[in-house]
Amino acid sequence: MDYSQFLLMTPEVSLALTLIVLLVADLVMGEKSKQYFQPLALVLFAAHTAYNFCSCSGCCTMVGQTEAFSGMYITSNIHVFVKNMLNLGTLLVFLFSFEWNKKENKNHIAEFYLLMISTLFGMYLMISSGDFLLFYIGLETASIPMATLVALNKKRNESAEAAAKYILTAAFSSSVMLFGISLVYGSCGGSLYFCDVAKNFTAEPFQILAMIFFMAGVAFKISLVPFHLWTADTYQGAPTSVTAYLSVMSKGSAAFAFMVIMWKAFSNVEVQSTLVSWTNILWWLIVITITVGNIFAIRQKNLKRFLAFSSISQAGYIMLGLMSGTAAGMGSMVYYILVYLFTNLGAFGIISNIEDKSGKVGMDDYNGLYETNPKMAVIMMLAMFSLAGIPPFAGFWSKFFIFASAAQAGQYLLVFIALANTIISLYYYLLVVKAMFINKSDSPIATFKSDKMSLIGITVCTVGFLFLGFISQIYEQIIEWSFGI
Numbered sequence: 001m002d003y004s005q006f007l008l009m010t011p012e013v014s015l016a017l018t019l020i021v022l023l024v025a026d027l028v029m030g031e032k033s034k035q036y037f038q039p040l041a042l043v044l045f046a047a048h049t050a051y052n053f054c055s056c057s058g059c060c061t062m063v064g065q066t067e068a069f070s071g072m073y074i075t076s077n078i079h080v081f082v083k084n085m086l087n088l089g090t091l092l093v094f095l096f097s098f099e100w101n102k103k104e105n106k107n108h109i110a111e112f113y114l115l116m117i118s119t120l121f122g123m124y125l126m127i128s129s130g131d132f133l134l135f136y137i138g139l140e141t142a143s144i145p146m147a148t149l150v151a152l153n154k155k156r157n158e159s160a161e162a163a164a165k166y167i168l169t170a171a172f173s174s175s176v177m178l179f180g181i182s183l184v185y186g187s188c189g190g191s192l193y194f195c196d197v198a199k200n201f202t203a204e205p206f207q208i209l210a211m212i213f214f215m216a217g218v219a220f221k222i223s224l225v226p227f228h229l230w231t232a233d234t235y236q237g238a239p240t241s242v243t244a245y246l247s248v249m250s251k252g253s254a255a256f257a258f259m260v261i262m263w264k265a266f267s268n269v270e271v272q273s274t275l276v277s278w279t280n281i282l283w284w285l286i287v288i289t290i291t292v293g294n295i296f297a298i299r300q301k302n303l304k305r306f307l308a309f310s311s312i313s314q315a316g317y318i319m320l321g322l323m324s325g326t327a328a329g330m331g332s333m334v335y336y337i338l339v340y341l342f343t344n345l346g347a348f349g350i351i352s353n354i355e356d357k358s359g360k361v362g363m364d365d366y367n368g369l370y371e372t373n374p375k376m377a378v379i380m381m382l383a384m385f386s387l388a389g390i391p392p393f394a395g396f397w398s399k400f401f402i403f404a405s406a407a408q409a410g411q412y413l414l415v416f417i418a419l420a421n422t423i424i425s426l427y428y429y430l431l432v433v434k435a436m437f438i439n440k441s442d443s444p445i446a447t448f449k450s451d452k453m454s455l456i457g458i459t460v461c462t463v464g465f466l467f468l469g470f471i472s473q474i475y476e477q478i479i480e481w482s483f484g485i
Contacts, residue, residue, distance in 0.1 A: 005068035005069055005073075006068075008066055008068045008073070008075055009068065009073065009075075009128075010052070010055055011052050011055075011080065011083045011084075011087075011124055012121065012124050012125070012128075014048050014051055014052060015048060015117065015120060015121050015124065016121065018044050018045060018047075018048045018117060019114065019117045019118065019121065021044060022037075022040070022041055022044065022110070022113060022114060022117070023114060025037060025040060026110040026114070034109075034110075037109055037110055037113075038098065038101055038102070038109050038113075041094070041113040042091075042094055042095075042098070045087075045090070045091055045094060045113075045117070046091060048087065049084070049087040049088060049090075049091050052080070052083065052084055052087055053084055053087075055080070065079070067130060071130045071131070071193055071195065072129070072130050072131050072133070072134050072193075073128050073129070073130055073134065074128050074129070074130040075128050076481070077481035078330070078334065078478070078481040078482050079127055079128050081334070081478065081481060082127055082252075082253070082256050082334060082337075083124055083127060085252065085334075085337065085338055085341060086120060086123055086124075086249050086252065086253060087120075088341070089245075089248050089249050089252075089341045089345060090116065090117075090120055090245065090249060092345050092349070092457045092460060092461065093116070093241050093244055093245045093249075093345065094113070094116075095453045095454065095456055095457035096240075096241050096244065096345075096348070096349045096352045096353070096453070096454055096457050097112070097239075097241035097352070098451065098453035098454070099356050099451040099453065099454060100239065100240070100241060100352065100356055103356070104153065104155075104239075104356075105152065105153070105239070108152060111148075111152070112149070112152060115145040115146075115148055115149050115152075116145075116149065116245065118141065118145040119141070119142045119143075119145045119146050119149070119245075119249075119250075120142075120249070121141060121142075122137075122138045122139065122140070122141025122142030122143070122145075123138065123142050123249065123250070123253035124138070125137060125138025125141060126138035126139055126142065126253055126254065126257040127253055127256055127257055129257065129261075130193060130194060130195075131191075131192040131193040131194060132181045132184065132185075132192040132194075132197075132261075132265075133192050135257060135261065136174075136177070136178065136181060138257075139174070139177075139221070139254075140174065142250065142253070143170045143174070143221075144167075144170075146166070146170075146242075146246065146250065147163050147166050147167040147170065148163070149238070149239075149242045149245075150162050150163040150166050150234060150237065150238040150239075150242055150246075151163030151164075152238075152239055152242065153238075153239045156237070158236065158237035159237045159238060159239070160237075161233070161237055162233055162234045162235075162236065162237025162238050163234075163237070163238075165230050165233050165234055166230060166234045166238075169220060169229075169230040170220070170221075172220075173216070173217045173220030173221065173227070174217065176213055176216050176217045176220075177213065177214055177216070177217020177218065178217075179213055180209075180210045180211070180212070180213025180214035180215075180216075180217060181210075181214060183206065183207070183209065183210030183213065184197055184207070184210045184211075184214065184265075187200075187204070187206050187207045187210060188200040188201055188207070194260075194261060194264040194265040195264065197265040197266075198264060198265055198266070198267055201265070201266060211266050211278060212281070214261075215262075215278065215281065215282075218254060218258045219285065221250070221251075221254045222251055222254050222255055222258065222315050222318075222319075223251065223311065223312050223315050224285050224286075224289045224312075224315055224316070224319070225285070225288045225289040225292045225293065225312065225316075226288070228289070228292075228293075228312050231308050231309075231311070231312055232296075232300075232305045232308040232309060234246070234308075235247065235304050235305060235307065235308035235311075236302055236304045236305045236308065240304065240348060240351055240352040240355055240361075241348075241352055243304055243307075243308075243348065244344070244345055244348035244349070244352070247307065247308070247311045247344055247348070248337075248340065248341050248344050248345055249341075251311065251314075251315055251318070252318075252337040252340070252341065255315070255318050255319065255322075255333065255337065256333070256334065256337070258322070259321065259322045259329075259330060259333060262278060262322065263322075263325050266278055267325070279323060279325075282319060282322060282323065283323070283411070283414055285316075285319070286316045286319050286320060286323075286414065286418075287316075287414065287417055289312060289313065289315060289316035289319070290313050290316035290317065290417070290418055290421045291417075291421060292312070293309050293310065293311075293312035293313030293314075293315075293316060294309075294313045294421050294424040294425050294428070295424065296309045296312075297309035297310050297313065297425075297428045298424075298427065298428045298431075300363070301362055301363050301364065302361055302362055302363070303351050303361050303362065303363055303366070303432070304351065304361055306363065306428075306432075307344070307347060307348065307351075310387065310425075310428075310429075311344065313421070313425060314340060314344075314387070316418075317336065317399065317402060317418065318333055318336055318337065318340070318402075320332075320333075320402045320403065320405070320406045320411075320414070320415075320418060321333025321334075321336065321402050321405055321406075323405075323406050323409055323411050323414065324405045324406060324408060324409035324411075325409070326405065326408070326409070327479060327482040327483045328404075328405045328408060328479060328482075329405040329406075329409070330482040331401075331405075331475070331478045331479035331481075331482040332398075332401040332402040332404070332405040333402065333405075334478050334482070335398055335401055335402075335474070335475050335478050336398040336399075336401070336402050338398075338468070338474075338478075339386070339394040339395055339397070339398035339464075339465060339468055339469070340395075340398065341464075342394070342460075342461045342464030342465045342468065343383050343386040343387050343393075343394070343395055343461070343464075343465040344383075344387070345457070345461050346379065346383045346458060346461030346462055346464075346465060347380060347383040347384070347387070349454060349457050349458045349461055350376055350379060350380045350383070350458065352454070353376070353450050353451075353454045353458070354366075354373075354376065354445060356454075357445075357446075357448040357450075358445050358446065358448070360445060363431065363432065363435055364435065364439075364441075365445060366380075366432065366435045366436050366445070367435050367436075367439035367440060367441035367444060368436075368439065368440055368441040368444035368445075369435070369436040369444060369445055370436050370437045371444060372444050372445055372446060372447045373445065373447060373448065376450075377436040377437065379458060379462050380432065380433075380436060381432075381433045381436065381437070382462065382465070382466065383461075383462075383465065384429040384430070384432050384433055385429070386465040386466075387425070387429055388422065388425050388426045388429040388430075389422050389425075389426075390426070392469060392470075393465055393466065393469060394464070394465045394466070394467070394468040394469035395465065395469075396469065397468075397469035397475075398469075399422070401475065403415050403418065403419065406418075
C-alpha cells in the first residue's frame with residue numbers, strides 16, 4: 001500500500017487531526033478548564049478552514065481529477081471547493097451556536113463539536129467517493145451522529161421525538177439504498193466502482209430496479225417529495241443550530257454526490273433505455289418537490305417548520321442542475337448551494353438569535369419586530385428576498401444560472417414550472433416580511449443585544465447573499481473547475 005496517497009486527502013487528514021485534538025482535549029481537561037473547550041474548538045476549526053482555503057488556491061493548477069486507493073477516492077478542484085463550502089458553513093453554525101452552548105448545552109459542549117465534525121467527515125467521504133462502498137460509508141458516518149445532534153436538547157420532548165423520526169427514517173432509507181447497491185453489485189460484474197458499473201450497466205429491468213432503489217434512498221437524504229415527511233418534524237424538534245446545519249450542509253453534500261454518481265455510474269440508462277430514464281423520473285420528483293414544498297410552506301406558523309418546507313422546495317431547485325449533465329449544470333448547482341448556504345444560514349442565524357433571547361420561534365411572534373429590533377428585521381427581510389430569488393440579491397443569480405443550465409438541456413417545460421413556483425414562494429416569503437414590518441403586536445419581541453459570535457456570523461452571511469451575485473469570477477471559476485469531473 002502506498003501511504004503517499006493520503007497526501008491527496010488533505011481535507012480529510014486535516015479534519016481528522018482537528019477531531020483527534022478536540023477529543024484528547026475533552027479527555028484531559030478538568031472541570032475548571034472546560035470553559036476553554038469551546039474557544040479552542042472554534043480556533044482549531046477556523047484554522048482547519050483557513051488552511052484548506054489556502055490549499056484550494058494551490059490546487060487550482062490541478063488538471064482533471066486525481067484518484068487514490070485504486071479509484072475509491074477521487075479529488076479535483078471542484079471537490080475541494082465543495083468541501084471548503086461545507087467548512088465555511090459549519091464554522092458559521094459554530095458561531096451561531098456559541099451562546100446556546102454556553103447557556104442551554106453547557107454540559108454537552110464537547111459532544112456537540114465532536115459529533116458535528118464527525119458528520120462533516122462523513123460528508124467529505126461522500127463527496128470524494130469513487131465507488132458505492134465509500135459513498136455508503138460516508139453517508140452513514142454523516143447520518144448516525146446527526147441523529148444524536150438532533151436529540152441533544154434533552155430538556156425538550158420534541159427533540160427526542162425528532163431524533164426518533166430521523167433515525168428511523170435514516171435506517172429505512174439506508175436499507176433501501178443498500179439493497180439497491182447490492183443489486184448493482186450483483187448485476188454489474190461484481191464491482192462497486194462507478195466506472196465499472198457504467199461499463200456493465202445495460203439498462204435491463206433488474207438493473208433499472210437497482211437504480212430506482214438507490215435513487216429513493218438518496219431522495220430521503222435530500223428531502224425530495226414524497227420522501228420528505230420526516231423533514232418538518234425533525235427541523236422543528238432539533239436545536240436551531242443543528243437544524244441550520246442539517247438544512248444546508250447535509251443537503252448540499254448529498255446533492256453534489258448524487259449528481260456525480262448518476263452521471264458517472266448510470267449515464268448508460270439515458271442511452272439504452274427510452275422507456276425508463278432516470279432524468280424522466282427526476283423530472284417528476286423535481287416538479288412535485290418544488291410544488292409541494294411551496295404549498296405547504298404557506299400553512300406553517302412555526303418558522304423552523306416554515307424553513308423546513310422552504311428547504312424542500314430549494315432541494316427541487318438544486319436538482320435542476322442535475323438534469324443537464326454538463327459542466328454548466330454542475331457549476332450552477334454548486335453555485336446555487338453556495339448562495340443557499342449564506343442565505344439560509346443567515347435566516348437561521350436570526351431565528352437562533354431571537355430564540356436564545358426570547359424563546360420565540362412562531363411567525364406571529366415576529367409581529368412588530370421592526371419596531372423593537374430594526375436591524376434584525378432588515379437582515380431577515382433581505383434573506384427572504386434572496387431565498388425568493390428577487391434581484392439583485394445573490395439568490396436571483398443562483399436561480400438564473402440553474403434555470404439556464406436546465407434550459408440548455410431542453411427542459412423548457414420544467415423551467416417554466418419552476419419559474420411559476422417562484423411566484424408562490426415569493427408570496428410565503430413575504431408573509432415573514434409582512435409580520436415584521438406591517439403587523440402590529442401588543443407584546444413584540446423585546447429589544448435585545450446580540451452576542452458577538454452571532455453578529456460575526458450574521459454579518460458574514462449578509463455580505464455573502466448581498467454581494468456574491470456581483471462577483472462573477474466566482475461563478476466562472478466554479479464552471480471552469482466543473483470541467484475536471
